[in-house]
Amino acid sequence: MGNPVVHFEIMSGDAEGAGKFYGELFGWHVEVVPEMNYGLVDTHAGDGINGGIGTPPDGSTFTTIYVETDDLQAKLDQAEKLGAKTAMPVTDMGMVTVAMFIDPQGNLIGLVKSGPDAQEQGGVSSGSNAPVTWFEILGTDGKALRDFYAKLFDWHISASAESSIDYGEVDTHGGRGIGGGIGASPMGKGAVTIYAQVEDLDKTLEHAETLGGKTVVQPMDVSTISFAQFADPQGNVFGIFKTR
Numbered sequence: 200m201g202n203p204v205v206h207f208e209i210m211s212g213d214a215e216g217a218g219k220f221y222g223e224l225f226g227w228h229v230e231v232v233p234e235m236n237y238g239l240v241d242t243h244a245g246d247g248i249n250g251g252i253g254t255p256p257d258g259s260t261f262t263t264i265y266v267e268t269d270d271l272q273a274k275l276d277q278a279e280k281l282g283a284k285t286a287m288p289v290t291d292m293g294m295v296t297v298a299m300f301i302d303p304q305g306n307l308i309g310l311v312k313s314g315p316d317a318q319e320q321g322g323v324s325s326g327s328n329a330p331v332t333w334f335e336i337l338g339t340d341g342k343a344l345r346d347f348y349a350k351l352f353d354w355h356i357s358a359s360a361e362s363s364i365d366y367g368e369v370d371t372h373g374g375r376g377i378g379g380g381i382g383a384s385p386m387g388k389g390a391v392t393i394y395a396q397v398e399d400l401d402k403t404l405e406h407a408e409t410l411g412g413k414t415v416v417q418p419m420d421v422s423t424i425s426f427a428q429f430a431d432p433q434g435n436v437f438g439i440f441k442t443r
Contacts, residue, residue: 202274202352203376206265206311207240207250207331207393211433212258214238220410220431221252224403225395226328242395243326248377250331250393260434263299263391264334265309266352267376271298274310274351278302281347303347304338305389329403332377333394333440334369337384341365345381356381392428394438400427403439407431 211217218229218238229238229252237253255261268274271289278300279285286307287299296312323330338344345356345367356367366382384390397403400418404427408414411432418427426440 201354201371211260214254243324244328244330245325247330247332265311267313329395334379335392337390341383
């Protein structure tokens, strides 16, 4: 059984502004924790995973995912043996215990301690808002990146049927969390992107722009889905998709 992706995180220098943006765009509920400069996100989508919106100590802007494991230190040690670097040692945050590493191609990825409390906190409430059901990790060498995550998290990653596309779909085969994709970035650098499923790409992009966002990838058709990307007002790139 592979380690599931159970949490997403959107970080920027303006956590309050980011929380309002995503709350208005998707209807997500953001419960602010003032002492942590952080907001807990319950998408109220009835599917997918929940997340958090906050401001890191250095005020940097990034998005990432958290992968559940029962032994954080052992997983960090394994990641380092495979070429990663520890970015945050095992840290008890009170409600949850986490750690972070930078993969061999520069992507920051989180780890979260598994257990009954973590599962309860990660539950998505019922509702019809846009669910977060996909993640994407890109780098300079898709195959090497897929090999790294397959070994680290025991993920099943199927290569694209088109040999010209350096991309593979992730099945964590764990029964929890969400699936995703790992491949080569057209920009030639690492990137972690979160995707929410929406009913209308054009309307969502238009709404994002009225709230201060900017379309960075116009709607495109790939296989059985259509997808697009926008940058939020704080500069984070976020993905949206719909099935066709």
